Amino acid sequence: MFLPFFYQLREQGVPISLRHVLEFYQAMEKGLAPDLDRLFILMRLIFVKKVEHFDGFEQAFAAYFL
Structure with missing residues (x-):
């Protein structure tokens, strides 16, 4: 459901991991x-x-949710 947002975070340089997603x-x-x-x-x-x-x-949040 939020997968495109997670990719957008990475594109913006925010390092996220599977642990964060879980x-x-x-x-x-x-x-x-x-x-x-x-x-x-x-x-x-x-x-x-x-x-x-x-x-x-x-x-990333503004681009995805607003």
Whole structure:
């Protein structure tokens, strides 16, 4: 469902792994992202590990979800 977004993150230079993807899907199963704002926060917490990747994440999120 989010596979194109994950590829977009990598294109923006945000390194993600299978572990990150699995953590994200586990969080989604628990209902931790009921709206777009919380989805943004959840994804940023899981996928962004360094401050220099914030911009790439935000660009990928905006392009995919907005």
